[in-house]
Amino acid sequence: MALISLKDVTKIYPKGSRPALDGISLDVNRGDFVFLVGASGSGKTTLLRLLLREEEATEGEIRVAGNDLRRLRNREIPGYRRSIGFVFQDYKLLNNKTVWQNVAFTLEVIGARRSTIKTLVPQVLKTVGLTGKEHNYPHELSGGEAQRVALARAYVNNPEILLADEPTGNLDPTTSLGIMEVLDAINRTGTTVVMATHNEEIVNSMRKRVVELHTGRIMRDEAHGSYDSSRFFPDAEVAARSHHAIGDPNDGDALDRAREAGVAGRRPVQIVVQDGNNSATGPIADGTKGAKQVVQAAAQAVNQGQYGDEGIARLAKSMHSGRTGRYGKVFTSVEDTLTWGKGLGSLESAQEDSNRHEDATAGQPDQGNDSGSDERFRRPATHGGQDRSGQSTDGSGHRGHDKAGTDRDESAKHLQAEHTASRKSRKSAPNSEAARPKPTAESRFQDRQTGDSNSRNRDKNQDDYRNRDRGEKASQKNVNAKDRQPMKNSSAKTSASGQQNKRPDQHSRSDGSGPAESTGKSGQTAGQMKQDVAQSSKQTSNKSRANKKVSMGENHHGVESMGAPPAPPAPPEAPKQSRKSQRDNDASARDEQDDEKKAAR
């Protein structure tokens, strides 16, 4: 008999415009690993909530581990829920308890002995990679860490069934892989896992049973399914991905049918529990009996990388491909989601990729050799990396995706090496523009958190204001200096009013090499007077130009005011020029009259 059984189940929420689940029937056997896939709103969460008895079915029959959920009394519900592990996307941790207390609490409520708790909690925390975080509260954890606490809590008492609703929904690929490793190990101890997900890579790599929902109905149920089915989505790309995912580049559905008929296919490697009583060998009576051995066995499997039926190995290989599923953008690219190290700017990584490609090509002794791991440098990282049997051509022996990155460890080493190299290059040229760290998703996030980019902009603006202020002050200083300059003589006046505007003739004047200065109005000749009038006109013109420049400087940044090249000479001022000519004409007329008078005499 099936461990989980639904018959014609319909769920209509009070405010629902259509049934969330519409007459579905489904059987899940002990030890199964089932992926629930389907578009947002198709009813995956509703199905899990019915199984957890958070909601009641409107119609139909649900049986879980011998319990008819319609007949479950209210007081029996907490006990029933404790026999089921569950992991939800939003973690649902107890915020006032530490990591240790959150996990221990699960055992306390089922009456586990203190000694059992002391043994199991560190064991399970080690399995999910949280050793050292025991005393942190949920708000002191990252999303990935919080999810791992939820996972530890869900299986510490070795439940028969583990329900997971998008447990990797908020996590980066590496952390998601870790979560899937643990779920896979738990499943191999005999625990039945039902997991709702939008993650195409996980579903396609693990090749487990796939149940697809669409507007509350089951539209697909395959024993070794892919995320997308070519049968239901007759699209060339979907077909290719689907066939590839289940290991046959020509007809995945046919292979699947063959597996169902027992002609082909592999069974997952079970984790054998020594001296224990796990759900593979028999039901657990009190919730802790056998849990110690099961938890230890799962921990061992995870820590020693026993990949079972290669699903996790395939996932490790393809996890960093950054592909998104048909249902959208839930799975962002690795550059945007890396949480360890500093991440890589996409330009930086593209550059380093191309360098690596050149190095690899240069280092290849035999370009014609088709075998071996260098294959990935000659072929595009597409499905073409597999032969017809689905065997990877990278020489690793793993079936599945042939993404250029190899397994998780290599990816991690590789990215860390890149990170170190980019840090080194930044160190060697600390002042260059290129040496500045490129903004990563993480730094941008931190900038948003701390307001750094705002403060950087603020600093820049303040610098601009300071420069402008300096410029204005400098310009003002020039004006003041000019105003304070005693009007000793015309050359000194010229010098004070506009050093930068000096023309060669003015320089020669100020250094004394020019024509002799006038000796006073009483001794002036007409020529000297003419010269003085002309000079005075020039000075007036220079002064007005200098003033003009200062006032222009006030409208610009100080840098421009202080260091800008001299402005081109202003055009002569017409009225002054005409007055000067008038005076010149009058003087020469007077001279001529005098001459005429003298001659007449």
Ligand SMILES: Nc1ncnc2c1ncn2[C@@H]1O[C@H](COP(=O)(O)OP(=O)(O)OP(=O)(O)O)[C@@H](O)[C@H]1O
């Ligand atoms: N409490 C509720 N009251 C009314 N309608 C609800 C309630 N919860 C879910 N629904 C509706 O039921 C349908 C199925 O929702 P459900 O959350 O099960 O979808 P899902 O497949 O899990 O979506 P997602 O992938 O976005 O989590 C949706 O149309 C949703 O609006």
